[in-house]
Amino acid sequence: MQINPQHTALTEAVFYILLSLKTPLHGYGIMQFVQEISNGRVVLAPGTLYGALTTLTEKGWIESLDASDSTRKKEYVITTAGLEVVNTELDRLDELLTNGRKIYGSKAYEK
Secondary structure, X not given: OOOOOOOOOXXXXXXXXXXXXXXXXXXXXXXXXXXXXXXXXXXXXHHHHHHHHHHHHHHOOEEEEOOOOOOOOOEEEEOHHHHHHHHHHHHHHHHHHHHHHHHHOXXXXXX
């Protein structure tokens, strides 16, 4: 696997935010999705979330959708560039797991 030098490992928060935006969601929906999919292990604070959303929008990995007439909540969705980033990260994580399992098997309980 060739790693793009422009791509560095994603933080858990960013990775989960990108995963959550397969379908359009507003900020609170993203927070709920991330907490649910991580079994409560990852909880996004509003400041962390909205800072990340701004950064991800600036990078072109997500985009905001126009608010509908029925709600004032801004929704976000992943872009094609964001999908490429997710796929690159999935490849990177898969490589880590594969190499770890080559060395230690499925669990590294013993020294």
